[in-house]
Amino acid sequence: MISLVRYLAADVLRGQRxxxxxxxxxxxxxxxxxxxxxxxxxxxxxxxxxxxxxAAWMAVVxxxxxxxxxxxxTVVSAGGWSRVLTAAALVAVLxxxxxxxxxxxxxxxxxxHPYTAGQFFVGLGAHTVCALLGVGVGLMFARPVFxxxxxxxxxxxxVVVLTYPLGRATPLGWVLDALGHNRSxxxxxxxxxxxxxxxxxxxxxxxxxx
Amino acid sequence: MLRDLTLEVSGLVVLTGANGTGKSTLxxxxxxxxxxxxxRVVRPASVGYVPERFPSDVKMSASSYLAHMGRVRGxxxxxxxxxxxxxxxxxxxxxxxxxxxxxxxALAQAFLAADVLVLDExxTGLDPAAATELVSLLEDRxxxxxDHEGHLASATRVDLAGGxxxxxxxxxxxxxxxxxxxxxxxxxxxxxxARVVVAPDRSDQVLAEALRLGCSVRxxx
Numbered sequence: 001m002i003s004l005v006r007y008l009a010a011d012v013l014r015g016q017r018x019x020x021x022x023x024x025x026x027x028x029x030x031x032x033x034x035x036x037x038x039x040x041x042x043x044x045x046x047x048x049x050x051x052x053x054x055a056a057w058m059a060v061v062x063x064x065x066x067x068x069x070x071x072x073x074t075v076v077s078a079g080g081w082s083r084v085l086t087a088a089a090l091v092a093v094l095x096x097x098x099x100x101x102x103x104x105x106x107x108x109x110x111x112x113h114p115y116t117a118g119q120f121f122v123g124l125g126a127h128t129v130c131a132l133l134g135v136g137v138g139l140m141f142a143r144p145v146f147x148x149x150x151x152x153x154x155x156x157x158x159v160v161v162l163t164y165p166l167g168r169a170t171p172l173g174w175v176l177d178a179l180g181h182n183r184s185x186x187x188x189x190x191x192x193x194x195x196x197x198x199x200x201x202x203x204x205x206x207x208x209x210x
Numbered sequence: 211m212l213r214d215l216t217l218e219v220s221g222l223v224v225l226t227g228a229n230g231t232g233k234s235t236l237x238x239x240x241x242x243x244x245x246x247x248x249x250r251v252v253r254p255a256s257v258g259y260v261p262e263r264f265p266s267d268v269k270m271s272a273s274s275y276l277a278h279m280g281r282v283r284g285x286x287x288x289x290x291x292x293x294x295x296x297x298x299x300x301x302x303x304x305x306x307x308x309x310x311x312x313x314x315x316a317l318a319q320a321f322l323a324a325d326v327l328v329l330d331e332x333x334t335g336l337d338p339a340a341a342t343e344l345v346s347l348l349e350d351r352x353x354x355x356x357d358h359e360g361h362l363a364s365a366t367r368v369d370l371a372g373g374x375x376x377x378x379x380x381x382x383x384x385x386x387x388x389x390x391x392x393x394x395x396x397x398x399x400x401x402x403x404a405r406v407v408v409a410p411d412r413s414d415q416v417l418a419e420a421l422r423l424g425c426s427v428r429x430x431x
Contacts, residue, residue: 003281076259
């Protein structure tokens with residue numbers, strides 16, 4: 001599995017399609033924290049909300065990095081769709097976690113309000129949860145579940161856009177609500193459970209659909 | 211759709227048949243890319259697969275790709291590239307390779323497999339010397355190969371269509387009913403059109419059923 005993860009990660013990095021979501025992420029992150037972003041946890045809410053669609057976008061990039069034919073070869077070499085889709089999910093989660101870490105560290109350096117270690121780890125956890133939810137949404141609608149990139153983009157965009165107005169009815173809303181009220185909450189943990197379940201479900205659905 | 215097919219691969223087995231008779235589909239099922247709608251496939255742990263067309267826009271270099279594939283399989287590097295006469299840069303992106311050299315890379319990754327090779331038109335793009343060398347590489351291997359050009363004269367041959375009648379249909383309705391008819395060997399549907407390959411002795415019945423269902427018959431050959 002490690003060698004498969006290394007191969008898929010190397011392929012994503014070589015393909016450079018990851019640059020678009022990464023640069024958008026860095027650019028908006030820079031704007032969010034260009035001035036006083038507020039109290040520590042409150043300041044994290046903007047970047048956590050941003051990470052959700054960016055992680056979904058990055059997951060689609062990871063899932064579709066290999067073209068259809070090369071993915072077939074990889075599936076045969078690795079011994080089945082489940083292994084390849086699990087490895088792709090791990091790569092997407094690794095990319096998402098790296099971005100979550102960056103988003104958690106950024107305001108610690110730039111925000112004038114001092115951060116405690118506890119606030120930092122709550123922020124890191126919240127970002128990781130939002131990233132997991134994004135990865136789950138991205139993988140759920142990417143190849144091999146949807147064969148067409150157009151359908152994938154429309155479905156992911158639709159779900160992401162619908163998530164925000166639903167507010168606290170969604171796991172993302174639980175996280176953003178907790179951060180927005182400057183408090184940590186068990187609901188963040190539950191949202192993480194939903195995120196892990198979503199990523200796992202995307203792998204299972206993909207393996208069945210393939 | 212392929213029906214009533216039992217195939218045991220031992221030594222070299224060559225699949226033949228006209229376009230659309232399901233050779234590539236069968237090879238994908240054999241390799242584990244596709245699942246059969248019914249029936250089962252028993253395959254060994256290590257299968258090497260070469261698709262009909264290796265992609266031409268791969269940014270990874272050949273050496274990096276083969277090293278990764280070797281690690282994924284837990285297999286040592288082989289000398290297939292050298293034997294096939296690969297010329298070009300192993301460190302440049304594969305998108306810069308010629309079609310023939312890219313095919314050699316595809317073959318080299320497949321030969322990392324220890325047990326069975328599944329090769330779909332593996333001679334595509336190879337020069338004559340490489341084509342001959344590929345024949346010798348396949349000696350003593352267990353492989354399922356589609357081969358239009360007769361490179362493997364001594365191999366066991368399986369003709370997917372055999373003697374057959376091809377019926378081209380438009381305004382297709384009741385495709386499921388057609389697929390279920392006795393004598394239907396394969397059905398390839400594209401939108402509202404379909405190509406149905408039928409055993410010669412059942413073509414009249416299939417044709418009659420297609421017309422009864424309301425399909426338009428474009429050609430029978």
